[in-house]
Amino acid sequence: MSLVALDASGPRAGLALLAADGAVQGRWNAPLKPGLIETLPMLLAEAARGQEITDIAICTGPGSFTGLRTSIALAQGFAAGLGVPVWGVTAFEAYAEAMPELARPLWVGIRARRGRLFLLRESGPEAFADEALPLPGGPVAIAGEEAAFLAAYLAAKGGDVMLTSARLIDAAWVGRVALRQKAAGQAPGAALPLYVDPPEAKLPAAGLRPAPV
Numbered sequence: 001m002s003l004v005a006l007d008a009s010g011p012r013a014g015l016a017l018l019a020a021d022g023a024v025q026g027r028w029n030a031p032l033k034p035g036l037i038e039t040l041p042m043l044l045a046e047a048a049r050g051q052e053i054t055d056i057a058i059c060t061g062p063g064s065f066t067g068l069r070t071s072i073a074l075a076q077g078f079a080a081g082l083g084v085p086v087w088g089v090t091a092f093e094a095y096a097e098a099m100p101e102l103a104r105p106l107w108v109g110i111r112a113r114r115g116r117l118f119l120l121r122e123s124g125p126e127a128f129a130d131e132a133l134p135l136p137g138g139p140v141a142i143a144g145e146e147a148a149f150l151a152a153y154l155a156a157k158g159g160d161v162m163l164t165s166a167r168l169i170d171a172a173w174v175g176r177v178a179l180r181q182k183a184a185g186q187a188p189g190a191a192l193p194l195y196v197d198p199p200e201a202k203l204p205a206a207g208l209r210p211a212p213v
Contacts, residue, residue, distance in 0.1 A: 001019075001020050001052050001053075001054045002017055002018060002019060002020070002025065002051045002052060002053055002054065003017075003018045003020075003053070003054065003055040003056070003057060003175050003178060003179060004016070004017055004018075004044065004047050004048055004051075004053055004055075004056050004057070004078075004175075005017075005018060005056075005057040005058070005059075005089075005171040005172060005174040005175030005178065006040075006044070006056070006057070006058050006059065006071045006074070006075055006171060006174070007058075007059035007071070007094070007169045007170075007171045007174050008032060008036065008040065008059070008063075008064065008067030008068065008070060008071035009059045009060075009061045009062070009063025009064055009067055009068055009071075009091055009110075009169060010032070010063055010064065010067070010110070010145055010168050010169060011032055011064075011145065011168070012029055012030065012031060012032055012168065013029065013030045013031070013032055013036055013039070013040055013043075013067060013071065014027070014028070014029050014030075014169070014170065014171040015027070015028040015029075015040075015043050015044060015047050015171050016028075016047075016170070016171035016172040016174075016175050017047045017048075017051065018172060018175040018176065018179065020054075020179070022172075022175070022176045022179050024172050026047060027171070027172070028043045028046065028047060030043060032064060032066075032067050033066070036066070036067065036070055037070055040070060040071060040074055041074060044074060044078060048078075053082055053084060054084055055084055055085055055086075055087060055178060055179075055182065056075045056078060056079040056082075056084060056085070056086040056087065057075075057086070057087040057089055057174045057175045057177070057178035057179075058071060058072050058075035058076075058086060058087070058088060058089065058174070058191050059071070059089055059090070059091055059094055059169060059171075059174045060072065060088045060089065060090055060091075060189070060190070060191065060192060060193060060194045061090070061091055061193055061194040061195075062091060062110065062112075062118050062120070062125050062193075062194050062195065062196045063091060063110060063118075065193075068193040068194075069193060072088075072191055072192065072193060075191060076191055079191075085188050086188060086191045087177075087178035087181065087182070087188040087189060087191070088188065088189035088190045088191040088192065089174045089177045089178055089189060090120075090125075090189070090194055091108065091110065091120060091125075091169060091194075092106075092108055092120040092121070092122070092125065093177045094169045094170075094173040094174045094177060095108050095120070095143045095144065095166055095169065095173070097173040097174075097176050097177045097180075098143075098166050098170065098173050099141070099143070099164060099166065102141050102164075104138075104139040104140055104141050104162060105121070105122060105136070105138070105139075105140050105141070106121070106122070106140070106141050106143060107119060107120070107121055107136065107140045107141070107142055107143075107150065108120035108121075108142075108143045108144035108147075109142065109143075109144040109145070109146035109147055109149065109150035110144050110145055110146060111145060111146050112127050112196070112197065115129060115130050116128070116129055116130065116197075117129075117130055117133065117146055117149075117150070118196055119133065119134075119150075120144070125194065125196045126196065127196045127197050130149075130153070133150070133153055133154070135154065135157050135158070135159055136154065136159050136160070136161075138160065139160040139161075139162065140154070140159065140160070140161055140162070141161075141162045141163075141164050142154070142161050142162065142163050142164060143164045143166035143167070144166070144167065145167055145168060147163060147164065147166070147167060148163070151163040
């Protein structure tokens with residue numbers, strides 16, 4: 001029995017095939033763009049070929065809008081076809097899984113867009129302008145694709161920071177979170193994109209055009 005884990009929340013897409021004990025049986029990676037929609041289903045099919053898949057785990061973000069929507073839709077469809085559960089795992093949960101013995105609170109920095117950062121903490125994700133990031137009340141560990149920027153900013157403000165080596169999510173971390181939750185008897189987390197900022201798209205001032213007849 002095996003679990004397939006997917007992550008496309010960052011600058012690359014990753015898949016991992018895990019045994020029931022969390023051991024990695026295979027890894028696959030692909031650029032987030034171009035061609036993710038075409039590439040990811042092929043990688044998933046390759047990962048699942050000849051395996052008895054019992055669970056699908058998917059990173060729900062926050063992160064890349066296109067990557068999250070593509071990978072989550074694929075995970076949901078694949079799980080529905082097999083009749084197996086799909087486990088939604090947040091990016092923060094994935095990073096925390098990589099450092100289970102961490103002795104200080106974890107802060108994860110992910111780029112939202114130019115000048116704006118997603119800050120992931122135990123309390124939940126928030127978005128801040130680069131120049132308005134909060135200061136920690138004590139020692140913190142820093143991870144994520146923007147870890148170097150976040151650590152430098154906080155250190156310059158007097159923060160007690162420890163820069164970790166965890167930059168991009170390993171899909172195996174996503175899978176291990178799901179396996180641990182399953183072993184604990186927890187229900188699967190929602191396999192839905194985790195958005196922090198409201199959508200930038202706005203409805204036309206005059207409203208939508210009527211449907212064609």
